[in-house]
Amino acid sequence: MVEVRSIDTRERILDTAERLFMAHGYEGTSMRQITSEAAVNLAAVNYHFGSKESLMEEVFRRRLDWLSEERLRALDEMEAQAGDKPLKPSQIVDAFFGTLLRMAEDENRGGMNFLRLLGRTMTEPSEFIRAFLAHRYVHVMDRFKEALFKALPDVPKAEIVWRFHFMLGATSYAIAGTDTLRLVTDWQIEAADKEDRLDRLLPRLMSFLLGGLRAPLPQFDTPESQEERAAKAA
């Protein structure tokens, strides 16, 4: 067989790059940092991946290909069980965001580290990686969009797309989480250990996402009239 030494090297590079890209960003991480911490030669990245950009793409591909399949599998199962009936919004949200967060519990699939890298990258201005993600996983987004359209037939499609977008943002921050949260508060929220925090994050986030997804529709007028509706709904 070919590739005996190389598999270890490739994986070690990917693991290290994933960690450093998360900690310092793409531009802020140098090839020398990666290869040094991975204990491989400087030229190894270019040999195995071709370039720094291709390495970044592979870091994402390794995790997201699996995640996308899991998300679609979860959605397929639910739709098969529901038959003709539309899914509940909570099912769709769980298939998408729940599958993502449950991925964080599996250290072999990148754990929290990769999720935080993902969340940060979505807002980061790295043109090439955003273009890569957009083209490679657009079909997953489309499937979930369509599912939400069917589940919420009375809500304008534009509104659903926007709220899906808002949910992505909330989730991104939820994942980046512990660090950014210190910006909001210096007060110790919970002394619980990491496992516990992760267990509690999913229910917390799901409640928030579903509340936002099913909120009364905006009226596109003065804030006062919106306030009236909100007060009435409460």
Next chain:
Amino acid sequence: MVEVRSIDTRERILDTAERLFMAHGYEGTSMRQITSEAAVNLAAVNYHFGSKESLMEEVFRRRLDWLSEERLRALDEMEAQAGDKPLKPSQIVDAFFGTLLRMAEDENRGGMNFLRLLGRTMTEPSEFIRAFLAHRYVHVMDRFKEALFKALPDVPKAEIVWRFHFMLGATSYAIAGTDTLRLVTDWQIEAADKEDRLDRLLPRLMSFLLGGLRAPLPQFDTPESQEERAAKAA
């Protein structure tokens, strides 16, 4: 008077840096790009600001000092008018996030460009700028946290902090908006012009945020029991 030529130079550098930091990130933007596009000498940044890091801090300080005052002023007015009674959550959310989005309509205060830079920076791993923001504006966050605690006395404080955090994330994505949204959908949401989109964004976001903020509390158990509650509440 001193500083006649320098005021123009300073402002031109800040404007250009703001735009380029938004487009390519902090690490991805070079001093030579900034000074070249601002039509000033390469040494001008170090002369006027001392270093690239200090320039970045000034880019934020110039906008956020004003924004923080506006936010606190809005909150002060509402609390004065409410007397002893707690504010409505929608008022607090509008004072914080509404003030932010209305800032985007004022091109003299940075417009959408700065807001997108801000949103991206919150998830970006630039240690020094995150630390700067955390220390300089922590008192604003604390004021709004306390206001939410009073407005929602039955909701655990930890839950409020988390939901405030989720709201920040949703807003960050809402602002980054138009670009990232193409990742969610290639389909043309609205052909409306920029002004119109901005007008509609605030009501859309406010509905979502308030829906999330007032969602039923999570129970930290199985997803099934959460689904039951969600169905009952709908």
Next chain:
DNA sequence: CTATGATTCAAACGAACGTATGAATCATAG
């Protein structure tokens, strides 16, 4: 054992980076 292709290695490349320097140029006060 030997040949072959895959992988690793040390070293170097040119380019771009942030910063520093000292002279030139400007605006203004006396």
Next chain:
DNA sequence: CTATGATTCATACGTTCGTTTGAATCATAG
């Protein structure tokens, strides 16, 4: 008009960047 301090300028410094090269080393097939 002249002196002074603020600002601009061209240029260079030392460092680090991503990438390339060609030889050395390895694992395996014949």
